[in-house]
Amino acid sequence: MKEFFCGAVVPDCTARFTGESEEAILAQVARHAHDDHGMEHVPDSVVDEVRAQIHDVE
Numbered sequence: 001m002k003e004f005f006c007g008a009v010v011p012d013c014t015a016r017f018t019g020e021s022e023e024a025i026l027a028q029v030a031r032h033a034h035d036d037h038g039m040e041h042v043p044d045s046v047v048d049e050v051r052a053q054i055h056d057v058e
Helices: 022-037 045-055
Strands: 002-005 015-020
Touching: 002 022, 002 045, 015 022, 022 045
Parallel strands: none
Antiparallel strands: 002 015
């Protein structure tokens, strides 16, 4: 299981995402970025930041 905390990239955001894979988390994050942060497209640089902050959880 993997986890990502949006606040690691967007200050003051408390959203957390878990998934079986990095791809599953990235899909959730893309929806969240659109719905909650108004991003029509997530730039590659932000995707890289998100990937760097995804970590394994038990």
